[in-house]
Amino acid sequence: MTTPLWLQNILSNPKITDICINGPQHLYVDQGFGLEPENTVPAAPWTEEEMRTWVLEQISAAGKSWDARHPFIDGTVPSGHRLHVAFPPLAQQGILVSLRRLPGLQNNSISGAARWAQSKLYGVLADAVGRGESVLIAGSTGSGKTTLATDLLESVPPLERILAIEDTPELAPRHPHFISLVSRAPNADGFGEVTPRTLLKQALRMRPDRIILGECRGTEVLDLLQALNTGHGGALATLHANSPRDALRRMELLCLLASGGSIPLAAIRELIAVGVQWIAQVKRTGPSRQISELARIEGREGEMILLRPITAN
Structure with a gap:
């Protein structure tokens, strides 16, 4: 019908x-x-x-x-x-x-700066993405993580190749060199599964300038951090978390699960502190979505990853 x-x-x-x-x-x-x-x-x-x-x-x-x-x-x-x-x-x-x-159905005549006009921190993030720094976007379901990621990708220089890994094709930036790989669940007989971790390994062979992880939820997080520590900077990923500090804890947990406990927590924190520069927290307030918190990762002090809150001037 x-x-x-x-x-x-x-x-x-x-x-x-x-x-x-x-x-x-x-x-x-x-x-x-x-x-x-x-x-x-x-x-x-x-x-x-x-x-x-x-x-x-x-x-x-x-x-x-x-x-x-x-x-x-x-x-x-x-x-x-x-x-x-x-x-x-x-x-x-x-x-x-x-x-x-999905973000691709939204009004693409609106620029990211206009969509996030009420969030004065957007310009800070857009500049960081343009410089090739890595950003983790955290928030709840429907808070605007994917929308913010799509808008920020328009700050990537047009000659750079963006390769996204997603469970569902959601990212749709206006960028000439954006491509995406989508994971696949096994069929009714249990065959044919293609995991995000497999796609990430393939993506590294496809000459990416930027690697985008649509959502951090499994073992692929550890592979992404290792890539960020071996010359593949300027990544962007989203994560379900309630605050920048909570996002760090969730990344640590996912990495511990991925390694089966074989990688010490201190080593995982070092991977995060070196590979990721920014954590943006987004929230939904009525019809609008805002960047409620922005934190800069400032390395480590002992066992603690240092976060410096950024305020809108």
């Missing part, structure tokens, strides 16, 4: 960042003020069978397949949104659909 007109209108609305469909009768959207019922949807928008048919078509278009062994699906649908689906019986309210508008 084709996408219903009422849903087409929602998907094409640039003000809507998130769409949550809880079964066939309940739909909520986020326009920057939290999830609210969508008033333009008909009282009975579709039947359960119509919703299932549409969802399965979107899953197929995203190159995915669903069966009882894989009750959760992630992908990117033709509209350009990121899709997550949870099926019954694990989803008790019926099929649960979560759609997120």
Whole structure:
């Protein structure tokens, strides 16, 4: 079936960042003020069978397949949104659909400086990225990490090659030499998996000037830090964390897990202190997203990584 007109209108609305469909009768959207019922949807928008048919078509278009062994699906649908689906019986309210508008669907006529005009620290970060310094962007889900990363990449000189590693293709900077590699989950038979760690190793053979890690969540973090300490500077990565100090602790934990404990914590901290220069914390306040904290890594003192807070003048 084709996408219903009422849903087409929602998907094409640039003000809507998130769409949550809880079964066939309940739909909520986020326009920057939290999830609210969508008033333009008909009282009975579709039947359960119509919703299932549409969802399965979107899953197929995203190159995915669903069966009882894989009750959760992630992908990117033709509209350009990121899709997550949870099926019954694990989803008790019926099929649960979560759609997120990716940065590539945003108004690209707006410059990063204009989008982050309320965050006076943006210019400091943009200059740092332009100079080839490495930046870690931390924040919660929906705080604007990917949007900030996309905007900052426009500060990379146009003759430099940017290579991004992502789970879902989200980064979309206006840069002539931006390319991305996307990881892949195993198929129903357990074959065909391509991990971010594998992609990072391949990326190092592709003459990158900048390596971008869409999200730090696994063993690839250790490989990235080792690359940053062997001549591959100017990286950018995002991470779920509540503060710059919390971001450091999370990176340390991921590296310890990746090494199986074979690398001492002191050595991991040295990798971070040498390889990363900045940590930016982003947060969402109503409809706007802001750089709430910016810290410069100033090396180590004993076992502690030194962070110098940067304030907006």
